[in-house]
Amino acid sequence: MMAVLIVLVTVLVQVIVVNRLGLPGGAAPDLVLLAVVGVAMARGPVAGTVIGFCAGLLVDVVPPTAHLLGQYAFVLALVGYLAGRGVGSPVTTVIVCVLIAPLLAAGLGGLISDPRVTVATLTEQIPLTIVYTLIASPVVMWLNGRGGQLRYAA
Amino acid sequence: MGESRRARLILGTLLTVALIILTVDHRTGEGSPFQPVRTAGAWLFGGAEQVVGTVGRPVSDFLHAVASAPSAQNDIKRLRAENSRLRAGLDANRLDAARSAQLKRMLGLAGRGGYKVVSANVIARRGAPGFEDAVQLDAGTDDGVRPEMTVLNGDGLVGRVIQASRSTSTAVLISDRASAAGARLEGGEEIGVVHGVGENGRLVQFRLLDSTAPMTRGGRIVSFGSQRGAPYVPGVPIGVIERVEATPGELTRVAFARPYADLTALDVVGVVVGAPARDPRDAVLPQRGRKEGAR
Numbered sequence: 203m204m205a206v207l208i209v210l211v212t213v214l215v216q217v218i219v220v221n222r223l224g225l226p227g228g229a230a231p232d233l234v235l236l237a238v239v240g241v242a243m244a245r246g247p248v249a250g251t252v253i254g255f256c257a258g259l260l261v262d263v264v265p266p267t268a269h270l271l272g273q274y275a276f277v278l279a280l281v282g283y284l285a286g287r288g289v290g291s292p293v294t295t296v297i298v299c300v301l302i303a304p305l306l307a308a309g310l311g312g313l314i315s316d317p318r319v320t321v322a323t324l325t326e327q328i329p330l331t332i333v334y335t336l337i338a339s340p341v342v343m344w345l346n347g348r349g350g351q352l353r354y355a356a
Numbered sequence: 357m358g359e360s361r362r363a364r365l366i367l368g369t370l371l372t373v374a375l376i377i378l379t380v381d382h383r384t385g386e387g388s389p390f391q392p393v394r395t396a397g398a399w400l401f402g403g404a405e406q407v408v409g410t411v412g413r414p415v416s417d418f419l420h421a422v423a424s425a426p427s428a429q430n431d432i433k434r435l436r437a438e439n440s441r442l443r444a445g446l447d448a449n450r451l452d453a454a455r456s457a458q459l460k461r462m463l464g465l466a467g468r469g470g471y472k473v474v475s476a477n478v479i480a481r482r483g484a485p486g487f488e489d490a491v492q493l494d495a496g497t498d499d500g501v502r503p504e505m506t507v508l509n510g511d512g513l514v515g516r517v518i519q520a521s522r523s524t525s526t527a528v529l530i531s532d533r534a535s536a537a538g539a540r541l542e543g544g545e546e547i548g549v550v551h552g553v554g555e556n557g558r559l560v561q562f563r564l565l566d567s568t569a570p571m572t573r574g575g576r577i578v579s580f581g582s583q584r585g586a587p588y589v590p591g592v593p594i595g596v597i598e599r600v601e602a603t604p605g606e607l608t609r610v611a612f613a614r615p616y617a618d619l620t621a622l623d624v625v626g627v628v629v630g631a632p633a634r635d636p637r638d639a640v641l642p643q644r645g646r647k648e649g650a651r
Contacts, residue, residue: 214401214404214405214408216484216485217405217480217481217482217492218405218408218409218412218416218479218480219412219415219416219419220484221480221481221482221483221484222416222420222478222480222481223416223419223420224420224620224621228483228554228555228557228558228620229483229484230483230484231484232484232485234485235485246359246363247359247360247363247367248359248362248363248366251363251366251367251370252366252370255370255373255374258374261485261486263393263394263396263397263398263401264397264401265397265398265401265402265405265480265492265519265521265524265526266480266481266482266488266490266491266492266526266527267394267397267482267486267488267490267526268482268486268488268490268518268526268528268532268534269486269487269488270378270381270382271377271378271381271388271390271393271394272374272375272376272377272378272379272381273374273378274485274486275370275373275374275377275378276371276374276375276378279367279370279371279374280367280371283363283364283367286363287360287363303485307485307486307487308487310378311487314378314382316487316534317533317534318487318488318532318533318534319487320533320554322553322554322555323487323533323554326554326555327487327554331484
């Protein structure tokens with residue numbers, strides 16, 4: 203229940219506030235990805251996969267959207283599984299997930315010949331998004347750690 | 357071990373489901389069986405965005421003011437003065453005044469072109485997650501907004517509506533890589549196509565269809581207009597050519613133009629619900645004497 207709420211709120215915050223900030227370079231951190239990673243790391247691979255899939259469907263549906271349904275469901279389900287399983291230490295897990303997600307999304311876009319995925323996307327937009335997301339990740343992980351401790355205490 | 361197998365099984369199933377949805381949605385295009393899902397999502401979350409957007413506007417305005425600070429780093433003194441002025445401007449009155457000025461400019465532009473517009477505010481934006489450049493507007497079919505309508509602001513062309521629910525609608529910006537709009541060079545009949553190139557909406561690509569026609573830096577582009585004004589009405593200022601690419605041997609010529617509308621900081625926009633009876637030609641462009649594209 204808590205996970206659903208976290209993901210829902212993050213998606214809305216992402217489109218209402220974060221994407222409209224107009225950060226230098228025109229990219230924005232992907233908080234939804236970090237939320238999925240955080241929740242999955244706390245809950246394990248099974249819950250992580252399911253939550254990632256649902257979060258992805260949500261991302262595909264919440265307006266404004268102009269891409270196909272299922273694209274982010276695929277990406278975030280895989281990311282949720284990876285984060286739930288863990289790749290080495292928590293830090294490397296987060297870094298691997300943050301690196302993989304946009305590349306996977308771009309790869310999937312390329313497969314269905316999405317005109318928005320071009321070389322410029324790979325060389326300009328994605329690296330910037332990754333950098334912003336990595337910068338934002340300690341905050342989200344810290345919040346997640348606190349949430350985890352509270353849960354264990356209860 | 358059992359847990360790990362279960363996780364892999366669930367992962368495999370869900371990835372397959374996602375791929376199936378993606379394929380069906382991609383193959384069926386407009387008549388996709390998932391269209392109702394999207395419509396329901398637009399209704400539900402568009403409503404939520406509208407409510408949160410109204411409540412959170414002062415917050416996002418403030419955050420926006422803070423986030424745009426690094427670009428003015430070279431002039432820290434001016435920045436400080438501006439910041440304090442912006443903070444003082446958090447006062448609802450001042451912000452409302454700024455938005456009212458934007459609205460006035462937008463209505464002025466619409467008046468010059470004879471466009472019938474419905475005004476709207478931007479309540480949400482895409483960019484991440486996703487590669488599209490799209491915004492959500494707080495005007496929908498109840499206000500007369502339909503898909504394939506032109507969106508503009510006080511400075512020029514912004515984009516087109518792709519989906520409209522009852523109280524909100526989605527617009528794709530001209531900076532989106534999948535967007536293409538017919539355009540015409542000022543004062544002539546030379547036509548071309550404006551494509552988005554991402555680049556944060558700072559530049560758009562203009563492809564002139566006649567490779568022998570003259571095209572220089574500073575040339576101005578207006579929208580050419582589509583059949584029956586959908587999705588683009590004629591005469592809306594698009595931008596000023598910033599550099600012309602050398603494309604020897606090609607059938608078209610390519611230039612990059614700076615859009616009149618600041619696509620990174622959209623707030624008050626207008627949706628053209630009625631096209632003008634006749635093409636306003638170059639009448640909507642700002643006067644030559646004034647500073648071009650002053651934002």
